Amino acid sequence: MTATYGEIDPPQRLLMGPGPVNAHPRVLRAMSADLLGQFDPEMTAYMNEVMALYRPVFGTQNRWTFLVDGTARAGIEAALVSMVAPGDTVLVANFGRFGLLLTEILGRIGARIETVDAPWGEVVPLGAIADAIARTGPKLVATVHGDTSTTMAQPLDGLGRLCADAGALSYVDATATIGGMEIAADRWGVDIVTGGLQKCLGGPSGSAPITISDRAAAHIQRRKHVEQGIRRDDIDDGEGVRIGSNYFDLAMIMDYWSEKRLNHHTEATTMLYGARECARLMLEEGLEARYLRHRRAGAAMTAGLRALGLPVFGDDRYRMPNVTAASIPDGIDGETVRRRMREDFEIEIGTAFGRLAGKMWRFGAMGYNARKHKVLLTLGALEAVLRAEGYSCLVGEAVPAALAAWEAAP
Amino acid sequence: MTATYGEIDPPQRLLMGPGPVNAHPRVLRAMSADLLGQFDPEMTAYMNEVMALYRPVFGTQNRWTFLVDGTARAGIEAALVSMVAPGDTVLVANFGRFGLLLTEILGRIGARIETVDAPWGEVVPLGAIADAIARTGPKLVATVHGDTSTTMAQPLDGLGRLCADAGALSYVDATATIGGMEIAADRWGVDIVTGGLQKCLGGPSGSAPITISDRAAAHIQRRKHVEQGIRRDDIDDGEGVRIGSNYFDLAMIMDYWSEKRLNHHTEATTMLYGARECARLMLEEGLEARYLRHRRAGAAMTAGLRALGLPVFGDDRYRMPNVTAASIPDGIDGETVRRRMREDFEIEIGTAFGRLAGKMWRFGAMGYNARKHKVLLTLGALEAVLRAEGYSCLVGEAVPAALAAWEAAP
Numbered sequence: 049m050t051a052t053y054g055e056i057d058p059p060q061r062l063l064m065g066p067g068p069v070n071a072h073p074r075v076l077r078a079m080s081a082d083l084l085g086q087f088d089p090e091m092t093a094y095m096n097e098v099m100a101l102y103r104p105v106f107g108t109q110n111r112w113t114f115l116v117d118g119t120a121r122a123g124i125e126a127a128l129v130s131m132v133a134p135g136d137t138v139l140v141a142n143f144g145r146f147g148l149l150l151t152e153i154l155g156r157i158g159a160r161i162e163t164v165d166a167p168w169g170e171v172v173p174l175g176a177i178a179d180a181i182a183r184t185g186p187k188l189v190a191t192v193h194g195d196t197s198t199t200m201a202q203p204l205d206g207l208g209r210l211c212a213d214a215g216a217l218s219y220v221d222a223t224a225t226i227g228g229m230e231i232a233a234d235r236w237g238v239d240i241v242t243g244g245l246q247k248c249l250g251g252p253s254g255s256a257p258i259t260i261s262d263r264a265a266a267h268i269q270r271r272k273h274v275e276q277g278i279r280r281d282d283i284d285d286g287e288g289v290r291i292g293s294n295y296f297d298l299a300m301i302m303d304y305w306s307e308k309r310l311n312h313h314t315e316a317t318t319m320l321y322g323a324r325e326c327a328r329l330m331l332e333e334g335l336e337a338r339y340l341r342h343r344r345a346g347a348a349m350t351a352g353l354r355a356l357g358l359p360v361f362g363d364d365r366y367r368m369p370n371v372t373a374a375s376i377p378d379g380i381d382g383e384t385v386r387r388r389m390r391e392d393f394e395i396e397i398g399t400a401f402g403r404l405a406g407k408m409w410r411f412g413a414m415g416y417n418a419r420k421h422k423v424l425l426t427l428g429a430l431e432a433v434l435r436a437e438g439y440s441c442l443v444g445e446a447v448p449a450a451l452a453a454w455e456a457a458p
Numbered sequence: 459m460t461a462t463y464g465e466i467d468p469p470q471r472l473l474m475g476p477g478p479v480n481a482h483p484r485v486l487r488a489m490s491a492d493l494l495g496q497f498d499p500e501m502t503a504y505m506n507e508v509m510a511l512y513r514p515v516f517g518t519q520n521r522w523t524f525l526v527d528g529t530a531r532a533g534i535e536a537a538l539v540s541m542v543a544p545g546d547t548v549l550v551a552n553f554g555r556f557g558l559l560l561t562e563i564l565g566r567i568g569a570r571i572e573t574v575d576a577p578w579g580e581v582v583p584l585g586a587i588a589d590a591i592a593r594t595g596p597k598l599v600a601t602v603h604g605d606t607s608t609t610m611a612q613p614l615d616g617l618g619r620l621c622a623d624a625g626a627l628s629y630v631d632a633t634a635t636i637g638g639m640e641i642a643a644d645r646w647g648v649d650i651v652t653g654g655l656q657k658c659l660g661g662p663s664g665s666a667p668i669t670i671s672d673r674a675a676a677h678i679q680r681r682k683h684v685e686q687g688i689r690r691d692d693i694d695d696g697e698g699v700r701i702g703s704n705y706f707d708l709a710m711i712m713d714y715w716s717e718k719r720l721n722h723h724t725e726a727t728t729m730l731y732g733a734r735e736c737a738r739l740m741l742e743e744g745l746e747a748r749y750l751r752h753r754r755a756g757a758a759m760t761a762g763l764r765a766l767g768l769p770v771f772g773d774d775r776y777r778m779p780n781v782t783a784a785s786i787p788d789g790i791d792g793e794t795v796r797r798r799m800r801e802d803f804e805i806e807i808g809t810a811f812g813r814l815a816g817k818m819w820r821f822g823a824m825g826y827n828a829r830k831h832k833v834l835l836t837l838g839a840l841e842a843v844l845r846a847e848g849y850s851c852l853v854g855e856a857v858p859a860a861l862a863a864w865e866a867a868p
Contacts, residue, residue: 052741053507055535056488056731068493068724078466079728081488082661083478085806090468097463100861118528118663118705119723152685153704194519197687209792246724252493254527254664254726275562277607277812278554284632293703295528295564313529314478314656316664318489319729321466331462396495401721402687 055338061390064426065372065398065412066196067224068246070252071322072416074244075251077320078325086314093369095305098320102257102325103296104335105226105249106241108233108273112260114305115323116296116335117316120223120244123256125153126296127219127240127444131188132269133289134158134188139186139216141172144195145401146221154190157292168198168403169362174206188217193241194225194368196410197401199361208237219263221282223247226257227330228342228370228414239264248342248370249326250415255319257327258298265302272299278311342369344457345413345423351453352427352446356434361408373400377439382409386435393429420454471621471800474836475808475822476781477634478656478663481732482826485661488735489728491622495731496724505530505715508730508776512667512738514745515659516651517642522670524715525733529724530633530654533666535563537629537650538680539596540708543699546569549626551582553612554605555811558632564600567702572596578608578813584616592626598627603651604635604778606820607811609771611639611778617849618647627674633657636667638752638780638824649674658752658780659736660825665729667737668708675712675800681779682709688721724854752779755823755833762837762856762862763821766844770816780828783818787849792819795843830864 063069084091095114102113103218116123128150132138138159140150143166151161164180166172167174172191172235181189189211194201204220211218215425218238222231226249233241239261247253260268274280283303291297300441303310330338346369355373376382382399386409389395398410413423427446434441473479494501505524513522526533538560542548548569550560554574561571574590576582582601591599600619604611614630621628628648632641636651638658643651649671655661668810670678681698684690693713701707705723713720756779760770763784771783786792792809797817799805808820823833837856844851 052736053511053734055489056504056734058491058494060492061494061498063495065495068496068727071493071728076490076492076728080490081466082470082486083473083481083656084468085473086478088806094466094468118532119724119726122528122532122705125703129703148687149685149704152687156700156702156704166629170822214490243726246493251658252726252728253724254729277558277562290566292560293535293539294564294566295532296705301827307858313531314663315661316529316729317478317480317663318486318662318732319726322728324463324466328463329577358827390498391716396498421841 059394062395062422062425065396065420066410066416067412069412069414069417072329074155074249074329075325079322081321082140083317085132087309091317092309094320094324094414095287095315098267098324101324101331102259105231105327105330106233106259107231107235108259110233110261112265112302114318115320116254116256116258116301117313119253120242120256122174123242123244123258124150124221125256126298127242128153128190129157129262129293129296130291130298131217131219131240132159135160136187137162137184138188138190139164139180139184141189141191141202142194143171143198143200144168145193145197147194147363150190150221169200171200171202171307171366173397174203174210177207178210185346186216189217190219193222194229196224198373199368199371199410200363200366201225204238206225212237212270215261224371225368227338228418229368230339233259243263245323248414250329251322251326255316255323257323260298265444268299274310275299278388283308283310289457314454342418344454346370346372346419347456347457348420348423348450349411349413352450354430355445355449357441361404370414371410371412373404373410380434380437380439382406384388385437388433388436389429392433395426395429422452462616464682469804470825472805472832472835475795475806476820479820479824479827481662482660482739484553484739485732485735488560488738491731492524493727497719498771501727502719504734508734509715511734511741512669514638515639515641515667515737515740515829516669518644518669519670520643520671522675523713524668525730526666526668526711528666530652530666533652533654533668533738534560536630536706536708537652537668537686537705538563538600539703540701541627541629541650541674542567542569545570546597547572547594548598548600549574549590549594550614551599551601551740553581553610554578554602555607555610556602557603560600560602560631579610581610581776584620586614587617588620591626593621596626598629600629603630603632606634606641609778609783610773610776611635611780611818612647612699614646622647627677634781635778637748638828639778640749643669655733655736658737658824661732661736665726665733669731670708678709684710684720693718693720696767701862715836752828753826754864756780756782757867758830758833758860758864759821759823762833762860765852765855765859767851771814780820781820783814783820785818790844790847790849792816798843798846799839802843805836805839834860
């Protein structure tokens with residue numbers, strides 16, 4: 049009956065896939081701090097600090113900037129279920145697997161879904177989004193910033209204005225880019241942006257930062273329905289359609305993070321400590337320096353893969369710096385290479401989804417792992433494994449090419 | 459723009475409220491281990507170990523025993539939204555705030571809700587549940603094991619048989635009892651039980667252990683609808699009504715935890731490490747020894763509070779060992795006492811909800827804090843604060859009474 053297993057002792061592996069990646073050691077150390085009571089003044093002070101720390105991370109002045117307790121996917125569902133009522137029309141600008149995920153979640157909410165699609169490896173032109181808005185009259189326009197399935201990053205400047213002019217709210221899933229590419233919620237004019245810790249923020253999965261414009265917050269508050277067990281005289285229900293989830297009810301969660309401190313879930317304190325340290329590290333490094341580091345890592349990885357003779361997937365103008373997909377050469381078994389990378393070098397590289405499955409590997413350089421030596425070590429190991437598998441390439445070119453690209457990256 | 463705050467440094471506080479409580483230091487240390495790739499063999503091995511470790515914790519042989527990534531409330535919603543379709547009749551056996559929470563979540567799912575209620579401080583007799591089942595013909599019977607709002611623990615032996623005989627599924631929220639009172643999912647015959655780490659399991663909030671009977675799993679699998687981005691030939695959709703949430707779709711989450719390893723969310727690895735260590739600690743201590751320790755702590759707390767002249771709330775036959783509510787004496791300000799306990803002694807005690815708000819304090823002795831010295835220190839501090847606030851009681855009686863009760867507890 050009593051299965052017993054030893055102390056946790058994972059291998060010291062370098063995670064160079066599309067995420068999760070290795071957490072920054074400071075984040076893990078911060079998470080070992082002891083717990084606090086849910087409404088103790090030190091705990092609520094830390095909650096307020098998290099709100100302040102994530103505003104610059106999101107490029108926003110939004111008051112409502114906080115954490116959803118769950119993985120990045122929880123943040124997406126919280127945003128969508130709180131904004132969208134059954135029957136609402138939602139336009140999804142879709143260019144990969146995570147755009148499909150938005151339609152999937154919206155379908156369960158009961159939304160009327162319209163899409164404007166780009167082929168894998170491209171992005172959706174702003175003009176096409178504008179046309180689709182005019183055609184479909186959506187209440188919400190939803191898209192993804194960086195879709196790791198295709199390695200594309202959708203340009204978002206101008207999206208918010210387009211939506212606001214049409215009376216639509218806007219939502220962006222920035223899970224794969226937050227911490228590695230600029231998030232400019234205010235300049236984009238986007239109403240809600242969500243993220244996760246486990247990619248470019250250099251933390252573990254399990255907490256989803258979110259920012260909400262005042263306009264979207266007012267929309268959501270009109271749907272508020274405080275649960276019976278904790279009704280209070282100072283908090284009224286709204287007139288709108290009740291939000292379809294209790295756990296993801298952002299109206300109640302906002303009251304929990306406000307000075308009202310309405311009891312909702314029990315905040316995941318250890319994850320909050322981790323999220324706080326992720327943002328602290330980012331602001332210490334400086335946003336511009338951090339984005340440059342990710343651009344350098346992406347440029348180096350791309351140059352190294354090309355020097356190995358591996359074509360890189362997707363439109364160069366829109367490729368994310370932090371994840372790069374490259375073709376598996378003819379005659380090489382992709383999974384054997386992944387296994388040898390893992391077993392001989394303790395380096396993880398990624399597979400691919402959907403129509404790229406079996407044809408591409410994906411190489412990440414995110415957060416704590418977007419560093420020169422980690423990119424160089426990965427490319428050196430990959431060259432050795434490919435040659436051992438019988439692949440012929442120019443020998444010893446990948447690492448110098450990557451190093452040169454690192455230095456040259458703008 | 460760049461708010462900066464110092465390194466995380468919470469006070470070393472003793473959390474003797476109704477939870478969260480201090481995590482066991484071994485749990486926090488386990489959580490500082492580095493991350494693994496989502497499908498790396500060592501990660502999936504840890505997932506399988508978690509499944510094995512939680513079976514004895516839940517008192518079950520259920521294959522489907524794993525974690526939902528979110529707080530305890532996430533586990534509740536995942537269970538209910540996966541079992542219940544809009545229009546289904548659900549009977550809630552309700553005896554406190556967390557019974558009301560079940561009705562709240564069910565309302566958003568669109569269930570037809572029936573309740574059988576006990577007054578606060580009592581439990582629902584099994585016969586009353588049987589009558590209500592006969593009257594309402596529910597598809598699901600849902601209740602709470604221990605409701606911290608009233609400190610009552612609902613007896614559950616026989617519940618599963620009652621439900622199965624009526625063709626109903628059954629669900630129990632064991633958030634407040636798991637790790638501190640026996641959970642006997644198989645003997646109870648209950649289909650789904652969920653918990654949380656932050657009370658008697660001695661971990662942080664943010665991961666919800668769940669166990670699912672084969673019968674309930676089959677019911678849920680019939681509602682499976684794999685998202686478009688990750689469809690596979692080896693996984694078919696079911697014929698049932700699609701589950702109303704993607705994040706909480708237990709059909710997909712079971713495929714993620716099975717050898718199919720269907721991609722769903724990115725597992726919250728650090729929380730999984732913590733959940734694993736919570737269960738390891740529990741099995742090392744031994745289930746019976748652990749439950750005895752909680753009974754001793756509860757008996758000691760109760761005896762001490764009564765020796766201070768504070769009436770203890772609720773029917774003694776059904777009181778939970780791990781949380782005890784006692785009346786705030788006339789003329790004493792409950793919040794002032796809580797503040798002095800916190801500021802002078804670094805001890806947190808709890809407030810109360812609903813009709814007990816302002817009338818009761820709640821004292822927890824859970825998980826790592828269900829220890830003799832912590833109960834004695836809390837009572838000694840409380841006596842000092844109460845006397846400083848002008849309350850007159852027998853001096854120096856509480857601690858010896860508690861010590862005697864600790865030793866005598868069965």
